[in-house]
């Protein structure tokens with residue numbers, strides 16, 4: 356599926372500006388961005404639920420819509436599978452008939468086989484004869500996924516399909532969905548505002564802001580080689596320090612950071628992820644005169660430490676993440692080591 360040179364304005368809002376995006380066969384692409392950045396609008400263009408003011412939509416080699424001609428394929432002829440945040444199942448049909456709904460060309464027996472096979476993959480085999488109202492929200496969402504996948508669509512379009520579920524259930528359904536899509540080799544565009552979800556699900560991520568794609572790449576590129584401060588901040592809490600490039604680096608309270616891509620004298624912002632700060636207890640007096648701990652909290656698999664970092668006569672409040680249980684006490688004197696791979700310098 357390809358979106359080519361797509362632009363679209365809604366009255367005062369630019370929902371899409373010169374968007375070029377492709378989803379390759381068998382690929383799972385996550386469109387990631389904050390609320391209102393234009394993710395759903397792009398998905399609606401792909402599905403044919405909305406017509407872009409400029410640009411083209413291709414699915415496979417077929418042109419589905421082209422703003423410069425009358426070419427327009429309606430949604431039901433695009434062979435796309437659609438799943439939204441809230442599963443909308445047919446209440447008067449059994450689970451099996453819901454899943455088989457998009458397969459009118461198959462015989463009743465083939466339809467049942469296909470529906471049962473998909474339901475089994477999602478752990479829903481015992482509910483095949485049930486009606487939707489007896490299912491939990493999570494089970495209904497699985498049925499919606501199975502129904503969308505049953506006709507073997509050329510692409511699955513998923514719009515925040517897990518966001519209505521509680522955290523533990525969401526993790527399980529994400530996992531099941533990922534395996535289901537990969538087992539079936541289905542190209543998928545997944546819209547989400549949740550960076551962890553994108554990292555968990557995606558082969559490739561496109562980060563969106565204000566109707567534009569800020570960066571696209573594989574998850575490691577996006578997380579470890581961000582090209583824009585927005586991308587760094589979108590993935591979570593960061594320590595931010597201002598400085599000036601000198602001798603190809605910027606001095607920060609936790610040590611120098613390479614800035615050889617910027618000219619000396621450039622005002623710079625340094626974004627340092629909490630996990631880049633390795634905290635080590637140091638012997639010495641517990642007082643305010645050197646870098647010390649302000650507070651420690653256990654997050655579960657990691658510990659969150661509030662630091663008072665000294666640099667000359669200045670003090671900086673910074674955050675560190677340490678793996679496992681590491682809970683130094685207030686005023687504990689510390690050394691801080693910087694992992695340069697999670698510190699990023701941009702022009703200020």
Ligand SMILES: Nc1ncnc2c1ncn2[C@@H]1O[C@H](COP(=O)(O)OP(=O)(O)OP(=O)(O)O)[C@@H](O)[C@H]1O
Nearest residue numbers: 365368370388389390391392393394395396397548
């Ligand atoms: N039919 C419409 N008429 C007017 N404005 C619209 C319409 N549809 C979307 N918009 C606006 O376009 C912008 C992009 O909306 P869109 O729903 O695509 O964003 P989103 O990233 O999917 O956000 P969310 O995650 O909150 O759904 C928003 O400012 C929205 O208010």
